[in-house]
Amino acid sequence: MIKRMTLATVLLIAMLAGCSSGPDYKVDLTKPLYIQKDKAMPFEIKVTESKKAVKGLKVAVELSMINMDHGTYKAKLTEGKDGTYAGNIQLEMPGKYEAEFTLEKGGKKTKKIMDLEVKKPQGVASINGKWITNGDLAFYKLINKLQLEINLESAKKHYNGEQLKEELAYIKSQEKMLDDKNQLLTQVIRLRSMAMLAEEKGHKANPMVVEQEIQKVRKQYDQYASVKKLIKQFGEDQFWTKEREQYQSIVLIQQVQKDLLAAAKKDNPKAGEQEIYYEAQQKYEDLLVSQVNSLKIVIL
Known part of the structure; x- marks a missing residue:
């Protein structure tokens, strides 16, 4: 024992x-x-x-x-x-x-x-659990396409000869980037990340300001037949719903940019306007990098 x-x-x-x-x-x-x-x-x-x-x-x-x-x-x-x-x-x-x-x-x-x-994923990427969908990328692709159409029509109105040829070649080269998923994702991530930062700083998107911005962009788009046609093909109600969501983020970001401009002016009272804008832009990019690094971003 x-x-x-x-x-x-x-x-x-x-x-x-x-x-x-x-x-x-x-x-x-x-x-x-x-x-x-x-x-x-x-x-x-x-x-x-x-x-x-x-x-x-x-x-x-x-x-x-x-x-x-x-x-x-x-x-x-x-x-x-x-x-x-x-x-x-x-x-x-x-x-x-x-x-x-x-x-x-x-x-x-x-x-x-x-x-x-x-x-099972609900989109192609997420930021702090909020999904970026294929529909979001399709919208951003359209936004980029609309801008190219505006540039195209403007070039035809204001240029001719060799200069017009150069402008059209440049616009054509930009069209090749419309299907670049990584570029579209980058656009969405940049916008949403900084909008989140603006909210963290206590900023809010004033509905009246958002509506004013929407009316400005409507007025711009109404000048171009090709742009109106593309919006109609996408679905006008769907387009303006997504556009309003985007401008809520844009209005938030504008407030962060105003804060940075005010800080740059205060720190450099004798600096010229161009120098102030450059300083504010540099600080904005630094903020963006810091914000993106602080978020939980998953790309599939």
Whole structure:
């Protein structure tokens, strides 16, 4: 009896020693997971130990659906900055998964298991959980197209000969960028990010000011037959609803720009108007970069 108890005690001590000697890694997803049809989705984690980033790991992950037998999905994750590890993994469907991570360093392997949910996306990107949809991109593509049509008609009215030829060639080159999804996304992200910053600073979009801006743009668009035709093709009610939403953001951003101009004038009372505008623009771009970096942006 004594020998049996001694053996059991030794085994227990050995087990406890084995558990306590291993690293106590904490694994967290850095962004939500969204299924992408026929495409591998980005998968990134952050590994910490005692709240400090863990570097130099070899990381592999194996996913399997909970309560459904669809096999397993494996991926190796490459080390990034500050304890992040990323890769791509292609799944068949959204749902709840179990993820088993193998974390290796110095020849020692540690296993970590977590439950996670892979969701069906509601758009092509999100900012702090608010989606940017294909409809949003279609609207921005149209806005860009309308501006090109205005430039085209204006060029034909004001130029001729070689100068007109050069203007038309430039406009034609810009048309090739209309389908650039990354450029459209960048436009949306810039606008929405700064509008969010304006709201954080306590600014509000005055409905009367928004309506005044809408009337200005209506008046401009009504001057160009090609522009009115494109709006009609898109759907006039849908277009002006989206335009009003956009101008709510624009009016918010204008207030941030006014703040920056006022600050630039105060800091440089002897500076000329052009220098003031340049200084304010530089500060605006710095603010934009800082704001974008502070937001949780997911691009699919």
